Amino acid sequence: MDAAAPAIELDGLRRRYGHRLALDGVTLTLAAGQTLVVFGPNGAGKSTLLRVLATLLRPTDGVVRILGEALPERAWIVRGHLGLLTHEPLLYGDLSARENLRFHARLRGVPLQRVDDLLAEVKLERRADEPVHTYSRGMLQRTAACRAVLHDPALLLLDEPRANLDPGAIELLEPLVGRQSGRSRVVTSHDPAAGLAEADLVLGLKDGRTAFLAAPDELTPGAITDLYRT
Template sequence: MGIGPALAVSGLYKRYGDLVAVDGVSFEVSEGEFFGILGPNGAGKTTTLEIAEGLREPDAGSVRLLGEAPWPRNLALLPRIGVQLQASAFFERLTAREQLETFGALYGVGSARVGEMLELVGLSDKASTPEAKLSGGQRQRLSIACALVHDPDVVFLDEPTAALDPQARRNLWDVLREVQARGKTIVYTTHYLDEAEVLCDRVAIMDHGRILALDAPARLVRDLDAATRVILERGVLPAEQARVLPGADSVTEDEQSLTISTRTAAPLLSALAERGTLGGLQVRTATLEDVFLDLTGREYRA
C-alpha cells in the first residue's frame, strides 16, 4: 500500500427532506486498499459513495480524493478515477470491443489498452458480441472494464456482483483481485458478506447513515466474541450427554441435528473424538455476517 490516504472523508452529512441519508460519516482509505462499505438497504452506502465520487454535493463535511476536493465537479480528477454505478448504461448496438473503444476514446486510450481490458475481464472471446447479447455476468464485467479502461488510480464499484449467479460472482472476484494486484485502490459496496470477508482489507458497516464499525473483517469477527457451534447429526449423541461434555455452554436440537455452542472448542472436540462421534460433524465459527446482524439487527428491510 502507498503512503497517505487515497480517500479521506470527514464529518459527512447529507439530508433529503426529513431523511438523514448520511449522518456524520468519517473514514480514510489507503492507497492500494480494498475497502468495503456494507449495510442494509437505505443505510446510506450509495449516497456516501456518490459524494466521494463527486456526483453529489454534501450538506456538510469534506472529502479529499487523491488529495483534491471532488466537488464542485473536479475535471482534473476524472482521468484518475473509475466509477461503476449500480445501473450500468451502454451505447446501443455496439459490441463489447466498441463499447470499450468508445469509453477509451474519451480519455485518449488506444486499442492496445482495450484488448488488455477485454483479456483482464475474460471477454476476449466476446469482443465482437453486441452488448445486448451478453449475459448478466458478462455485462457486469464489461461495465468494470469500462471503469478501468483509462487506468484510474481509484475505482468505485457500487454492488458490482448484484444479481449474478454464484459462478459469475466468483469469476468477478478474480477480476477484482487482479485489479487490486495492479496497485489500484478499490472502494465498493455490497450486500454479500462472504464476498466482503474474502476480498476486503477493511470494511465499514453502516446503518441509518452512520458507521457502526470499521476494521479488518477478521478483527471485527474476533471482537464479536461469538460462540463456536458444533453440529452433529440427530441421534449420534443424546442431548443429555452433550450437555455435560467439557466446554458445552448450551445444546439445542431440531429434527435434523444437535447443536452444541461453546467458547472452548478444543476440550469439547476432544471429548467428542473419545466417543467416536466426529463423523459428519460440522464446526461453525462466527463470520462477518454475524457481526453485521449483531450491529444492524435481523428485521427485514425492503
C-alpha cells in the same frame, strides 16, 4: 494529485435530501492501495456514499478528499482517476462491447490496443462485435468492468460487483477489480464472508450513520448481522 495522500479522507460527511439525512457524520481514512468494504441494509446510505465519492453528488457538509483532492472543488481532477462499477453497466445497448470501449477510450485518450487487451482478458473476443443488449448478465458485467478500468484508475468504486455472477465470471473479474488489481477500492456488499475476506477496513452503515468502523479482525461477533436487524 498527491501520490502519497490517502485514497479517501472523510471528516463529518453529511448528505441531505430535503429534511432527510442519507449520510450523517461519516468519518474515515482509507490508505492508498487498501480496500474499504461497506455493509448495511437497503437505505443505509451505501449508494449515497458511493455517489459522493464518485463526484456525482455534492456533500451537504463535512470534508471529503479523494486522492488528496478536495470535493467538490477539485472534482474535475478526481474524475479522471476514478473507476465506477454499479448495477447499471453504463453501456450503450445497441453498440458492441468493442464499440463501447473504443468510445470511452477515445474520450479518455487511451490507446485502442488497451480495448483489445481487456476484451481478451475477460474472454469476450468472440462476441466483442455483437450488440451488448444481447449479452448475458455476466457478459455485461465483464464489459462494464473493462470500461471501469480502461483508463487505469487509482480508485475503484464497486457496488456489489459480484452480485448474480457465476464463479467463472467472478474469477475473470478478479484481476481487474479485485484485490489482485492493486488499486484502492470501495466495495459495497451484503456478503459478510466474501466482504471480510477482501477488506482492510470495514464500515457498517445504518440509517446513514456509522455503526462500526474497524479492521476485519477487530469486529465483534455478530456486528454485521446486527446491522440488518430492525
